[in-house]
Amino acid sequence: MSKIILIGSPNSGKSLLFNRLTGLSQKVANFPGITVDVGSGKLQALPDKTLIDFPGTYSLQAISAEEEVAVDYFERALEDPDVEQVLCVIDATRLEKSLLFTLQVIRDCERNSKKITVLANMMDVLENHDLTLDVEGMSAALHTRVIPISARSGKGIDEVISELSATACQVREPRAHLVDTPDAILRGEAHKLAHRFGPEGDVLIRTQNRLDNFFLHSLTGGVSFFLIMYLLFQSIFTWAAPVMDAVEGSLAWMADALVPLLGNQVVKDFTSDALFSGIGAFLVFVPQIFVLTFVIGLLEDSGYMARAALICHKPLRLFGLTGKSFIPMLSGVACAIPAIYAARAIDSPRKRVLTYIAIPLMPCSARLPVYTLLIAAFIPAQTALGGLVGLQGLAMFGIYFFGMMTGLLVTGLISRTSEDHHNDLPFVLELPPYRLPGLKPIVRNAWNRSKHFVTKAGKIIFTVTVVIWLLGYFPNYGADLGQSWLGHLGHFIEPVFSPLGLDWRYGVAIFTSFAAREVFVGTLGTIFGIEGADENMVPLVEHIQGSDLALGSGLALLVFFAISLQCVSTLAILAKESASRSLTLKMFVGYFLLAYTAAVVVYQVTGLLVG
Amino acid sequence: MAINLSLWSLKAGDHCEILGYDDALAEKYKIRLMEFGFHPGESVICLQSPSFGAPKVYQVSNTVFSLDDEVAAHVAVRLSGASE
Numbered sequence: 001m002s003k004i005i006l007i008g009s010p011n012s013g014k015s016l017l018f019n020r021l022t023g024l025s026q027k028v029a030n031f032p033g034i035t036v037d038v039g040s041g042k043l044q045a046l047p048d049k050t051l052i053d054f055p056g057t058y059s060l061q062a063i064s065a066e067e068e069v070a071v072d073y074f075e076r077a078l079e080d081p082d083v084e085q086v087l088c089v090i091d092a093t094r095l096e097k098s099l100l101f102t103l104q105v106i107r108d109c110e111r112n113s114k115k116i117t118v119l120a121n122m123m124d125v126l127e128n129h130d131l132t133l134d135v136e137g138m139s140a141a142l143h144t145r146v147i148p149i150s151a152r153s154g155k156g157i158d159e160v161i162s163e164l165s166a167t168a169c170q171v172r173e174p175r176a177h178l179v180d181t182p183d184a185i186l187r188g189e190a191h192k193l194a195h196r197f198g199p200e201g202d203v204l205i206r207t208q209n210r211l212d213n214f215f216l217h218s219l220t221g222g223v224s225f226f227l228i229m230y231l232l233f234q235s236i237f238t239w240a241a242p243v244m245d246a247v248e249g250s251l252a253w254m255a256d257a258l259v260p261l262l263g264n265q266v267v268k269d270f271t272s273d274a275l276f277s278g279i280g281a282f283l284v285f286v287p288q289i290f291v292l293t294f295v296i297g298l299l300e301d302s303g304y305m306a307r308a309a310l311i312c313h314k315p316l317r318l319f320g321l322t323g324k325s326f327i328p329m330l331s332g333v334a335c336a337i338p339a340i341y342a343a344r345a346i347d348s349p350r351k352r353v354l355t356y357i358a359i360p361l362m363p364c365s366a367r368l369p370v371y372t373l374l375i376a377a378f379i380p381a382q383t384a385l386g387g388l389v390g391l392q393g394l395a396m397f398g399i400y401f402f403g404m405m406t407g408l409l410v411t412g413l414i415s416r417t418s419e420d421h422h423n424d425l426p427f428v429l430e431l432p433p434y435r436l437p438g439l440k441p442i443v444r445n446a447w448n449r450s451k452h453f454v455t456k457a458g459k460i461i462f463t464v465t466v467v468i469w470l471l472g473y474f475p476n477y478g479a480d481l482g483q484s485w486l487g488h489l490g491h492f493i494e495p496v497f498s499p500l501g502l503d504w505r506y507g508v509a510i511f512t513s514f515a516a517r518e519v520f521v522g523t524l525g526t527i528f529g530i531e532g533a534d535e536n537m538v539p540l541v542e543h544i545q546g547s548d549l550a551l552g553s554g555l556a557l558l559v560f561f562a563i564s565l566q567c568v569s570t571l572a573i574l575a576k577e578s579a580s581r582s583l584t585l586k587m588f589v590g591y592f593l594l595a596y597t598a599a600v601v602v603y604q605v606t607g608l609l610v611g
Numbered sequence: 612m613a614i615n616l617s618l619w620s621l622k623a624g625d626h627c628e629i630l631g632y633d634d635a636l637a638e639k640y641k642i643r644l645m646e647f648g649f650h651p652g653e654s655v656i657c658l659q660s661p662s663f664g665a666p667k668v669y670q671v672s673n674t675v676f677s678l679d680d681e682v683a684a685h686v687a688v689r690l691s692g693a694s695e
Contacts, residue, residue, distance in 0.1 A: 059646045063639040096648050096672040187645055191653075194672060205670055209658050218662040310677045314664045317679070323666070426640050427666060427679040428647065 003050045003082045004043070004164060007074065008089030009101045010056035011432050013121040016441065017089060017151035018053040021045075021160070038073060045161045049084070052077065058097070060104040061183055063425070078112040085115045085164065092120040092133045092148070093204055093433070096194035103186040106144055107178050117145050117163055124150035125433075131199035138197040152438065208303075208433045215307050225311050228304065229330060235295045243287035251280045269478055274469035279462065285337060285569065286450050288365075292331055292338040293449045297442035299327070300345070303434040313427055319408040320415020322348060322427060325355040329407075332362030336570040340577050341449055348425040350418075354411045356578055357587060360565045361407030363400045366517040370561050371399055373521050373537050377544040378554030395558075403562040410594075453573070464515050464568045472512075472526075481508070481527055500560070500603045501553035514566045552606030556599035563595035616690065618649075619667065619683035621657035626691050629653050633685035640682060648672045649686060 006021075008014040018024070022041030039053040055070045062068040077083055088105045090098035102118055109116040120133055139146040147163065149156030181189075214220050255276040262268045299305045305327065313323030321329075324346045332339035339359045346352040363371075379395045471486040472478070481487050482504075490508035497507040505527045513520035521537065528543045565571065565588050575584040621627060631651050632641045648671040649655065658675065659668035666679040 058643065061642060061646070063643050094672075094674040097674045100646055183642075187650060191648070191650070191672075198673065202670070202673060205658075205673060205675060208675060209670075212659050212668060216659045216661045216665075216668065221661065306677070310661070310666050310668070313666050313679060426643070426682045427677070428643065428682060429666070429677040430647075431668060431675040431677055 001048060001050055001082070002084040003052055003077075003080065005052050005054065005074070005077055005083055005086045006089065007054045007086060007105060008056055008121075009058050009091070009098050011430060012056060012089045012091040012098060013151045014056060014089045015039075015053060017119065017121065017149070018051060019441065020151055020154065020157060022051055038070075043161075043164065046165055049164060051087075057101070059101055059183075060108065075108065078108055078114055083114060085117065087117055087119055087160070087164075089119045089121050089151075091122055093122050093125050093131075093199070095133070095198035096190055097430070099190035099193050100183075100187055102142070103178075103181075103190055104183065106142060107181060107186070110179050117147060117160075118142060119156075119160060120146055120148045121151050123148045123155060124153045125204070125435075126199055129203050131203065133199055134197040138193065141193055141197065204433055208431070211434050212307070212431070215304065216310065221307075221311065225308060228299070228308070232292075232295050232299070232327075232330065235291050240287040240291040243291075244284050247283050247287065248280060251276050251283070266473075266477065269473065270469070273473075273478075274466045283454070283458075285335060286454060288335050289338045289341075289453050290446045290450045292334060293341065293446040294442055296327060296331070296338075296342055297445055298437045301435070301437035301442060303432045305345070306429055306431050309429060310431075317427075319358075319412035320351070320354050321358065321408075321411055322346060322351045323429075325351060325358065328355050329358055329362055332359040332364060334365050336360050336362065336364050336567060337453060337573050338449070340570070340573050344577070350424050353578065353583065354415055356574060356583070357414060358407040358411045360567075360570060360574075360587065360591065361403050361410065361563060363403040363562065364517075364567075366567065367403075367561055369518045369521045369537075370513075371396060371558065373524075373541060373544075374554050374558050374561075375399075376537065376541045377549075378551055399558050399562055402559070406563055453569075468512050468515055468519075486512070499600050500556040501550045501607075502557070506553075506557070510560070510566075513561075515568050517561060517566050520561070550603075550607070551610055552603040555606055556603040559602045560595045560599040563591055563598060565591040616688055617684045618655065618657075618669065618678065618686040618688050619680045621660070621667070621669075621688070621690075623657055623660040625657045627655050627657070627688035628691045629655060630687040630689055633687065636682070636685035640685075644682070644686065647676055648674065649676075654691060655688065 006014060006018055018039065018041070021043055023044045024039070024041040038055065040050055041053075043049045043051055054074055057067055057070055059067075060071050060074070062071045078086075086105060086109050088102050090102055106116055106118075118138075120135060120138075123133070126133060133148065135146050135148050145163065147156055147159050149160060151157075215224055255272050259268050259272045262271060296305070299308070308326060309323035311323065312326035316323060316325055325343070328339045328342040328346070330339075331342050336359050339362065340356060343352050343355045343359070346355055375392050375395045379392045381390070381392055383390050384394075468486070471489065472481055472484050474485060476483050478484075482490075486508055487504070489511065490504040493507045493511065494504040497503075497510065502510075505524070508527065509520045509523040512523045521540070524544075525540050528540060571584055571588060574587070575581050578584065616627075617633075618627070618629075629649055629651050632644070644650075649669075653671060656670040657667055658670050661667070664680065666677040667683060668675060668677050669683075
C-alpha cells in the first residue's frame, strides 16, 4: 500500500486536513503543538493509500529530543520506497513562519526524489479579509505545485484528491542549488518569498491585537482570566455532576434489578459489590472527562488558551513549570485524569513531566469526601472573627492550599536539582489568531478522550476493584471484614500506621483507598457497621468522634490524603501518557513516603502541642 | 555581542530592528528564533507588554509570538519607530 506523508508547522491546520481526508479524528485545536503522535489512516477517497500525519514542527533542525524523534522519523520515512508523495501544509495567513520549514521539506524531498505538493491552508480566512496569496507565483518560485485550500470549509480538497490520485508518481529532478542549500540561506529565501507572494497588510494582526488589548490588559485581562477559569471549574463540578449522578443512579438501578434474579449469594454479592462497583469506579469519571475536554477544546480552538498560558507563565516559572502547565493543574483540582491528558499540549518534555508530577497534588474531587469526613470529625463547627470565619471552612481552605503549595514546592525542588536543567525549550509561544471554535471536532475529541479512558484505564481500575473485593469477602463470605484476608492484611500493616496513632481499621481503609481515595469513607463505614456512609456521613462522623481518635491522627490523615497518590485510574493514565512506568512508580512511592513522613511529623507535633 | 537595548526592554507600540544576539543565548535558541523570523535586520513590533513581568508579545513579519525575559533579554535591538 502506498503512503503519503502529511507534514506542516504547528497550528497550520494539518490535523483538521488529516481528519477531512481520512474521516478519522485526530485531535485538532487552535493551539501550537497539539499533535504529539504520528497518526495514520486510509484516505477515504483513495482507500489504497495511507496518509501519515506527523507532529507539527517549526523546523527540520531539531532543538529538543522530542523534535529529534519526529525529524528522524520523517527522514527515515522519506527513504521508504512505499512513500509516494509528501503533502506539506502551510498557514497562508502566516507565510514566513511556514515557508522556511516548507523549503527544508522541499530540499529533503529532492534529495530523496520524492514528489511534494504544498497546501496553502486557511485561504478562507484570507478571503474573509479580502486578502490574497499569489499561488501561481509561489508555485513557480518553489518549483512545486501549490494548492490553495481550506481544511475547515473543504475548499480545494477535491483538487488535493485529484493530485493524490495521479497514478504516475512524478519523481522530482534534484535541483542542485536547493539540494545543498544550508538552512541559513533557506531562512533568507523564506523571508523574501513571504514578502513577495504573501498577503499584504496586517489586518489579521490588528484584529488579534485589539482583542489582546482586552485579554492581556492588567485589569480586564486579569478579570476575564479569573472569570473564564471560574467557568472552567464550574463546568467540571456543576455541569458534570448531574450526569455523574445519573451514571451512579443507573448502575444502582441495574444492580437492584439484576441482583435479586441471581440465585447464589456469592454471585449476588460479587455482582452487586464487585462488578457494579468496579464498573462504576471508572464510569463515574467519564462525564467529568468529557465536559473538561470539551471546555478546554473550546478555549484552545478560540485562541484563548495561548493567552492563559502567557498570563500564568511568570508565577509558574518560579516552580520550574511553564504557563502551559496552568490548565492541566487547574483541571487537576477536579480530577487528575483529564488533567494528565491536558498536559499533552506542553511542548517541552521536561516541563510536561514536571506538570505530571504536580498534578496529583492538586486537590481533586475524590479527596473532597475524605476531607469532609475528617474535618467534620476533628474540627469544631465554630466560628471566629465575629462569625466571619468558620473553622471548618478555614480547615478545608487550608488543606486545599497545602496540597497545591506542596505540589508546586515539589516541582520547584525537582526542577532545581534535576540534571537535564539545561536541556529545555525556551518560552517562545506562537499566539494564534482568535476565532470561533468549531464544535464538531471538539465534541468528537471529547468523545474520543472519554472512550480512551474507558478502554485503557477501565480494565485496570476494574481489576483492582475486584481484587480488593475478593480480599475483603473471603474466606468468611463477607460476614466480618476484620476476619477477611483484607482484615488480616490490616492487622499485618497496623505497625506501619501506628506511628500516626491509627489502628488496623484505618490501615485497611487507607489500603483500599489506593484504588480510589473516596473508597476510604465507604470502607470505614463498612468496618464500623454503618450502611450508606458515602451518602450520609453523620453517623460515621459521630462514630469516629466517639472512638477517642486523637486530633493529631485526624490531622495526620488529612495531610496524608493531601499528598499520597491513591488513585489507580491516575496511575494507569499516567503510565500510558508519560510512556514511563518508571516515572509512575517513582511518583507513587515518592508521594507515599512524603505523605507518610509529613503525617508522622504532624501527629507528633500535634501531640506535643495539644498533649 | 554586548546589548544596549534588548527586545525585552521594549514597551507596547515600540518598533525596532534586530541587531543580533547576546553570546549567553544558547545556539539552538538563536536558530529557533531565526526560524521564527527574529533574524538580524528584521523589523519587530512590541504589541503587548503585560504587567507583572509576564511574557511580552511581538509581531515579526505576519506572525505574533510571546517571548519571556529568558529569551527576549538576549536579543539586541535598535528602536526604529515612534511608539503608537
